[in-house]
Amino acid sequence: MxxxxxxxxxxxxxxxxxxxxxxxxxxxxxxxxxxxxxxxxxxxxxxxxxxxxxxxxxxxxxxxxxxxxxxxxxxxxxxxxxxxxxxxxxxxxxxxxxxxxxxxxxxVCTSGSLREYRKKHRHVSVKALKKWSRQILKGLEYLHTHEPCIIHRDLNCANVFMNGNTGQVKIGDLGLAAIVGKSHAAHSILGTPEFMAPELYEEEYTEMVDIYSFGLCLLEMVTLELPYMECDSIAKIYRKVTSGVRPLAMEKVKDLHVKAFIDKCLGKPRARPSASELLQDPFFDGLDDDQ
Missing domain, CATH: 3.30.200.20 (Phosphorylase Kinase; domain 1)
Structure with missing residues (x-):
């Protein structure tokens, strides 16, 4: 009742x-x-x-x-x-x-956003970060290979959620998602400035903008700071992003394999691997298959 x-x-x-x-x-x-x-x-x-x-x-x-x-x-x-x-x-x-x-x-996820969860648990192994990253990519693979293709467009650690008791990660907040046809092209400028791929500002982009944002999510997971914190305005972020300048936080990534993997995600749109290709990357070798 x-x-x-x-x-x-x-x-x-x-x-x-x-x-x-x-x-x-x-x-x-x-x-x-x-x-x-x-x-x-x-x-x-x-x-x-x-x-x-x-x-x-x-x-x-x-x-x-x-x-x-x-x-x-x-x-x-x-x-x-x-x-x-x-x-x-x-x-x-x-x-x-x-x-x-x-x-x-x-x-609803019991442990809130990945950003909140990571701040609460500051001592996390690279293995755990890889497990979380792989789950985000599995979610992106599902969206990007969906018919029609779905681009999230606002992927960041505040829009990824945790069930901390199981280590399960889920992408949420699809409010800005774009549903695109066979061209996989979208045209609106939307998103969170620190995580927006350069081509988003040019209003002609594909699902590869989510791969760029994913790379910055991993950077935030590793460094515990927002990308482009050194910028005090959206205009300065825009100038750095569109001219291909990496966030200063990249210098704090000590693990060279992690750094190379992030860098791969932040490449030019045509050079970025798809979610499916990233899931096959040697970066994830040795992880259990449960997550």
């Missing part, structure tokens, strides 16, 4: 702030994360008895852009169809006219 009306006399009862139209999902007040267009709350699936993430997108941001609204809903429908161990599962979605919001339910 769905608990829509918690007992006001029960101090241990955690009331829902909001429930979905079916009464299955209940949202709590706790905010897990927030972006320009989206807020993510802790929530509960009463049918399965599991914690979930309740995502809310304010549709009024696109009130005058019908094509963008159509695209958002098309992408939501597609994301619901994705099934991969290294991609956050998408369970359900609906709109709420009163607040003009799009709501969708996804799985």
């Amino acid at each position: 769905v608990n829509l009306n918690p007992n006001p006399f029960d101090k241990d009862d955690e009331p829902f702030v909001e429930v979905d139209p079916t009464g299955r999902y209940g949202r709590y007040q706790d905010l897990l994360g927030a972006g320009a267009m989206k807020k993510v709350y802790r929530a509960f699936d009463q049918e399965e008895g599991i914690e979930i993430a309740w995502n809310q997108v304010k549709l009024r941001c696109f009130a005058d852009n019908e094509s963008m609204l159509d695209r958002i809903f098309a992408e939501v429908r597609l994301l619901r169809s994705l099934k991969n161990d290294n991609i956050i599962s998408f369970y359900n979605w609906w709109t709420e006219e009163k607040g003009n919001t799009l709501n969708f339910i996804t799985e």
